[in-house]
Amino acid sequence: MFPMESTVAFASLVDWGDGDMVLNIFAPVLHQLRPTEALYRYVATEWFPFGNLRIEEEDPNDVTLTFSCRLLANDLDMSELKIAVVQVAGTADRLDNELQPRFGGKRTDQLD
Numbered sequence: 001m002f003p004m005e006s007t008v009a010f011a012s013l014v015d016w017g018d019g020d021m022v023l024n025i026f027a028p029v030l031h032q033l034r035p036t037e038a039l040y041r042y043v044a045t046e047w048f049p050f051g052n053l054r055i056e057e058e059d060p061n062d063v064t065l066t067f068s069c070r071l072l073a074n075d076l077d078m079s080e081l082k083i084a085v086v087q088v089a090g091t092a093d094r095l096d097n098e099l100q101p102r103f104g105g106k107r108t109d110q111l112d
Contacts, residue, residue, distance in 0.1 A: 002085050006096055006109040009089035011081075013073060023076060025084055026068035027092035029053070030105035035063045039103050050087045053095075065105070067092040 002009040009027040016022045033039060035055070043053045043065070051069035058064065069088055071080075096107040 002089055004086075004089035005093040006107045007089060007092045008108055009085050009092070011085060016072075019074075021073040023071045023073040023081070023084070024068065025051075025071075025088045026054075026066045027089045028108050029065040029067055029092045029095045030100060030103065030107060031064045031111060033063045033065055033103055033105035034061060036103070039063075039065070042099075042103075048091065050084075051091060065095075065099070065103075067095060 002011070004027075007027045007029070009025060011023060011025045014022045014024060035057070040055065043055055046053060048067075051067055054066050054068055056064045056066060067088055069084060071084060099105075100107060
């Protein structure tokens with residue numbers, strides 16, 4: 001776990017098979033969102049230079065918006081890991097402030 005301002009990034013290694021490892025990094029942007037056509041359209045059409053948005057459905061009326069990226073980690077060094085985590089966490093931290101007025105929901109730091 002890597003806290004940054006109003007969010008926290010998570011990183012985990014996954015065995016991809018044949019000795020290959022994939023690093024998954026993600027950070028919640030907004031929780032407890034009402035799934036709307038506008039939200040899904042934004043996620044489907046918005047482009048980011050490093051990573052992408054994803055909607056996780058907890059139930060039909062309560063979704064979480066996350067920002068994530070995956071990297072092949074076989075030769076990943078510590079500086080590359082730090083840059084990737086900071087990019088994911090920083091993007092999620094920026095997006096929660098931009099998107100909350102538009103789509104509602106709660107930032108990670110607003111959860112009980």
